[in-house]
Amino acid sequence: MILSEKFYSDNNVISVGKKLLGKTLCTSFEGILTSGIITETEAYAGETDRASHAYGGRRTARTGIMYRVGGTAYVYLCYGIHSLFNVVTSPEGIPHAILIRSIKPVDGIEAMALRANKAIISEKQGTGPGNVSRLLGIHYRHSGLLLCSNHELHPLEDAIWIEDRGILVPEDRIESGPRIGVDYAREDALLPYRFKVKNGTL
DNA sequence: CGGCCGATCCACT
DNA sequence: GTGGATCGGCCGA
Numbered sequence: 424m425i426l427s428e429k430f431y432s433d434n435n436v437i438s439v440g441k442k443l444l445g446k447t448l449c450t451s452f453e454g455i456l457t458s459g460i461i462t463e464t465e466a467y468a469g470e471t472d473r474a475s476h477a478y479g480g481r482r483t484a485r486t487g488i489m490y491r492v493g494g495t496a497y498v499y500l501c502y503g504i505h506s507l508f509n510v511v512t513s514p515e516g517i518p519h520a521i522l523i524r525s526i527k528p529v530d531g532i533e534a535m536a537l538r539a540n541k542a543i544i545s546e547k548q549g550t551g552p553g554n555v556s557r558l559l560g561i562h563y564r565h566s567g568l569l570l571c572s573n574h575e576l577h578p579l580e581d582a583i584w585i586e587d588r589g590i591l592v593p594e595d596r597i598e599s600g601p602r603i604g605v606d607y608a609r610e611d612a613l614l615p616y617r618f619k620v621k622n623g624t625l
Numbered sequence: 626c627g628g629c630c631g632a633t634c635c636a637c638t
Numbered sequence: 639g640t641g642g643a644t645c646g647g648c649c650g651a
Contacts, residue, residue: 503645
């Protein structure tokens, strides 16, 4: 089942960050389907979160994407090399977003191996936000794509979406901790907004 | 328009 | 554990 706008429009970014664990992130580019189960996320809590690109109400051509309706893809370039994939959550006008940090590869393993320039794909290849995008073929040009438009009507159209395939990650299997690489965020750097499945086991 | 730097990864030691 | 790769976005002049 493809997650709907209702799932993403939840104003509680922490709760959505946790609920995304165990869901399956899918892409279809040029007719090639690849997917992976989300095993790690980070929540970015809008204008009051010093770690967020929207901190203080900063709204530019790039970060303006985060103010769109929940279920919009926010992808941006990091360190000049990596496209990092986020999904906007909350209603339109509130710039909450979840960064997808790790996946367990599922569909299209061969295509992923090709993209990663590896002979085989192990679970390790899906670790790290830059790698997630690399395996799934996500590029910052995809920023602004809607994740819940009905792509099934256009199977050959490029699309990103998230599915619920019935994998349940109970609260006691979720480990929370501080986010990565946000030391500049001062007191907010310590907030436990990073969520991962314990031992990476699903 | 110039300069700085980032929600990172990987090869190498 | 460390440093190089690599470039768009943003800010200040």
